[in-house]
Amino acid sequence: MTDAATLASLIQSRAGADPVALGLVLGSGLGHLAHEVKGVAIPYADLPGFPHVGVSGHNPQLHIGTLEGVRVAVFGAREHYYENGNPRAMLLPLQVLKALGAADLILTNAAGSLRADIAPGDLMLLGDHINYSGLNPLIGEKTDARFVPMTDAHDPGLRASLKAAAARQDLPLPEGVYCWYSGPSFETPAEIRMLKLLGGDAVGMSTVPEVILARFLGLKVAAISTITNMAAGMSDEKIGHEHTKAMAPLGAAKLERILREFLRTRR
């Protein structure tokens, strides 16, 4: 397999060698922002070892360039655990991000809400998470580096900056606990009642493995969910992937405003 340093050189030969400041992973239905990056888009297929993402509504390209004057690497798609049963599918892309110079990573996803006061179309900043899948992308790592502390895994500084950016845009950005369920089937209403008892505020099928991998690599990380539905059993709406894709753009416009504002403060 091609290593991260080789892939980083390949990317730099196409996108220029200026260091990247920040990485951004776009979730289901949130791909629009990738096309706003002024720079180049490299299909994952040109990057050996990058995931073959087969989830509709995702854009498997790496966009390198500037957004609001900040040099960024935007991953238009992620591989989810449920695609091939590989919790470390995003390890190589994140190693490449680090090799490109990035210190910070912002993850986004679509999620179901467990809270009556967080509705479809709203956003939620992850203050913490519950790895309910029990899976871990670091299983098989051989060194002591695998014992990654997860206190403040969701970086307090990045979270404060994102909250400040949201406030300047007059957009609510409540903080909550995200629960990772493997998917691809959605949760049952009984599972959702359980997750609420356990302290969850939102549920989704991604992000937690990337948070763990980011901390393993020493990247600072924060994540924002766009709420596409009330979780199973909480409303009469029909939950499904089509619904997720249809609803994600509602939150995506707000997410874009917050991310642009956040980036402007980093110029």
Ligand code: HPA
């Ligand atoms: N559950 C899991 N993943 C999701 C949901 C949900 O309700 N909505 C969007 N992604």
